[in-house]
Amino acid sequence: MAIKLEVKNLYKIFGEHPQRAFKYIEKGLSKEQILEKTGLSLGVKDASLAIEEGEIFVIMGLSGSGKSTMVRLLNRLIEPTRGQVLIDGVDIAKISDAELREVRRKKIAMVFQSFALMPHMTVLDNTAFGMELAGIAAQERREKALDALRQVGLENYAHAYPDELSGGMRQRVGLARALAINPDILLMDEAFSALDPLIRTEMQDELVKLQAKHQRTIVFISHDLDEAMRIGDRIAIMQNGEVVQVGTPDEILNNPANDYVRTFFRGVDISQVFSAKDIARRSPVGLIRKTPGFGPRSALKLLQDEDREYGYVIERGNKFVGVVSIDSLKAALSQAQGIEAALIDDPLVVDAQTPLSELLSHVGQAPCAVPVVDEEHQYVGIISKRMLLQALDREGVTMADQTNPWDTAQVADTTAQTADAWGTPAGVATDGGSTDWLNSAPAPAPEHFSLLDPFHKTLIPLDSWVTEGIDWVVTHFRPLFQGIRVPVDYILNGFQQLLLGMPAPVAIILFALIAWQVSGVGMGIAALISLIAIGAIGAWSQAMITLALVLTALLFCVVIGLPMGIWLARSPRAAKIVRPLLDAMQTTPAFVYLVPIVMLFGIGNVPGVVVTIIFALPPIIRLTILGINQVPADLIEASRSFGASPRQMLFKVQLPLAMPTIMAGVNQTLMLALSMVVIASMIAVGGLGQMVLRGIGRLDMGLATVGGVGIVILAIILDRLTQAVGRDSRSRGNRRWYTTGPVGLITRPFVK
Known part of the structure; x- marks a missing residue:
């Protein structure tokens, strides 16, 4: 048979500057010795394999043998350090990223031990995922996905979600996802090891049946000897990153290459391995x-x-x-x-x-x-x-001298050096000064540094530095900051004209309908009653000004914070630099922002929005980073294995899965913006905060209460709405937005 997949002299060394390890490899040092000398981990060492078209090739080994690294080298989920990986004679280690994505989309697919199904997608969408990345039309990929589900017996579960399925069914979906793109090569990384024994046997039988029909080239990773001998045409045994033997099950069983292989096969149940x-x-x-x-x-x-x-x-x-x-x-x-x-x-x-x-x-x-x-x-x-x-009647062979090749020596050599951080100051003898105190200015007393009172005098004039710095910024960059006012002023005026220009009854009905659409009829009724209450207590106009301020600040926070959070999630180095700045923005008292903002922007509503943006921005950045970083690594790996581009990875996997966390960040940003309305009123910002501030200044409890109640009502409404937006489609009954709420009443006659 023709060679479909070939590996030649393949190495993978983990760590920085991996080339350092080769001189030790050439000297014959072991994996543990190389790790001790260089801190580099030898994953795969000088591996060579030739896998024939249409065979099931099983790679086996104990934990740490390099088998899972090997399978990820075959589709370059892990980049090789040295060597070749040839698919149909083409070395994929040398092709471009774009060419590699095409290979993953059309020639090679992968099934994962952890299933790696997208929790926000249905079984049908999961199965069609690889085709969606490849740009196949919706109808065509739906038909092919259904056909793949029929092959594994799950066509009746096409509209279910992964968490509604058993482990065996989820693994069938993972297999169907790989089969749907009709790959030449199928990689299976311990695909059945997480299943119960009975289900595992069923899946092995299913794989053998599918292979009999389609004759794909399958590379199967396993640590289960019975499984390997049951399904494998040939087996490769790995030890410490090296391929130590390749052969048919019978060849390896009867002629083990070394004691490691012999011990590996000791006690194998022949009755389960061989057939009639x-x-x-x-x-x-x-x-x-x-x-x-x-x-x-x-x-x-x-x-x-x-x-x-x-x-x-x-x-x-x-x-x-x-x-x-x-x-x-x-x-x-x-x-x-x-x-x-x-x-x-x-x-x-x-x-x-x-x-x-x-x-x-x-x-x-x-x-x-x-x-x-x-x-x-x-x-x-x-x-x-x-x-x-x-x-x-086959006797197992025991090793006379059995050693554990995975024991590693750990050497801890730490030294601590301490030094006296203060030192001993020398005394200084000085004169007391002039005695003619009427005719001469008093001589300043000489300064003595005392360990008992080291801070009686300011050592670091931070206040002077900050003042001088702000003065310099105002002098040189005031036109820039005045330019920043323009878009803020434009957006703010737009919101104010919209909210104050609408008659109150119209606005109340509109807001109630929006609440109904987003969060359900109950929230719509609650919003209606709450907004009527705001108007009834005489706070309508001020509430609309506050809402305009908060919405403007929120808009700029989202526009700035979401892209920045995505960038920082993708750049750990940049995140490490920016993190202290975010810490300072969140922990600095809000009052501290007011002085520089007034100096740079003046007073009024626009400076109030700017100070609110600064105060409320960090949560959306932090939670965007958190949401993206919390996307499970196996889902990222699965997406890459099917040829996802960075853009597809972001918009089809990371952002959908991170959206609940991101919306929690939006919610926190919104609440922080509302918490600033009273503080911002100190620089002549209008709205409900101004009512509270005037009430405090005049000791008018009634006025302060009206403003406070208005703020609380707005906070509750906005909090519930942002929480509703953050819910996934499943919690909304898997219904399209245009089929629910008031919009649904209009579209229902036209939507089947």
Whole structure:
């Protein structure tokens, strides 16, 4: 057969500057010694494999042997340090990222141990995921996805979600997702190891059936020896990153390359590994070929000459006919009948694929050697009691000198040096100064530094530095900051004109409808009552000004914070630099912002929005980073394995999964913006905060209460709405937004 996938002298070394390890590899140092000397981990060492088209090739090894690293080198989920990975003769280690994505989308697919299904997608969408990344039209990918689900028996679960399925069903979806793109090569990384034994056996049978139909090249990673020998055409054994033996199950079992392989195969259950076809013997002795001139008399003479009690009748094309005996042939002759009359009724016949474990009772009770036939009922051979016992009588070999190659020496060598951070100051003798205190200015007393009172004088004039810095910024950059006012002023005026220009009844009804659409009819009614209450207590106009201020600040926070959060999530180095700034923005008291903002922007609503943006921005940045970083690594890996570009990864995987966390950040930003309305009123910002501030200044409890109640009502409404937006589609009943709420009432007649 042609070679489909080939690995030549492949290395993977983990750590910085991996080339340092090669000089130690050439000296013959072990994996542990290289790690001790360089801090580099040797994942795969000088591996070479040639995998034939259409075979199931199993890679085995203990934990840490390098098998999972190896399979990820085959599709470059892990970049090789040195060596070649050839698919159809093309070295994928040397192709561009764009070419690699095409290879992943069309030629090679992967099934993962953890299933790696997208929790926000249905079974159908998960199955079509690879085709969606490849840009296949929606209808075509739907049809192909349904066909793949039929292959694994899950077409009835197309609209379910992964968490509604059992472990075995989820793994079938993972397999269907890989099959849907019709790959030439299928990589399976311990795909069945997380399943219960019974389900695992079913999945192994399913894989063998699918392979019989489509003959793909499959690379299967496993640590289960019985599994490997059950499904594998050939097996590669890995130890400490090296491939130590490659061969068929029988070759490795009978001729292990070293003690590691011998120990690995010790205790293997032969009855589960081999099937009837593996031990069936085809001998001409006792074999009767049914031809027109060959009757019971000829068959009887053949058996008597060969000293056999039973014979096995086959006809043209090697088709099995049945079993005869000396007695049945004599009976047929006595009645002058043909050889058909001599056939024994219901003889025991076994299928070639039957495991030896299932033959024990049958062969033991059979009066003769049991015939074996294939799926087309062609004669394969016979199995006798003696043959079966010989096959099962294989002794395990124990290692005389067994060592654990995974023990590593840990050396801790720490030293601590301490030093006196203060030192001992020397005393200074000085004169007391002039005694003519009427005619001369008093001489300043000499400064003495005392360890007991080291901070009686300011050592670092931070206040002067900050003042001078702000003065310099105002002098040189005031036009820039005045330019920043323009978009803020424009957006703020737009919101104010919209909110104050609408008649209050219209605005109340509109807001109630929006609340109904976003969060349900209950929230719509609550918003209606709450907004009427704001108007009834005389705070409507001020509430609309506050809402305009908060919405403007929120808009700028989202526009600035969301892209920045995405960037920082993708750049850990930049995140490390920006994190202290975010800490300072969140922990600095809000009042501290007011002075520089007034100096740079003046007073009024626009500076109030700017100070609110600064105060409320960090949560949306932090929670965007958190949401993206919390996307499970196996989902990222699965997306890459199907050829996702960075943009597709962001918009189809990371942002949808991070959206609840991001919306929590939006919610926190909104609440912080509302908490600033009273503080911002100190720089002449209008709205409900101004009412509270005036009430405090005049000791007018009523006025302060009206403003406070208005702020609380707005906070509750906005909080519930942002929480509702953050819910996924499943919590909303998997319904499209245009089929619910007031919009749904309008579109329902037109939407099926």
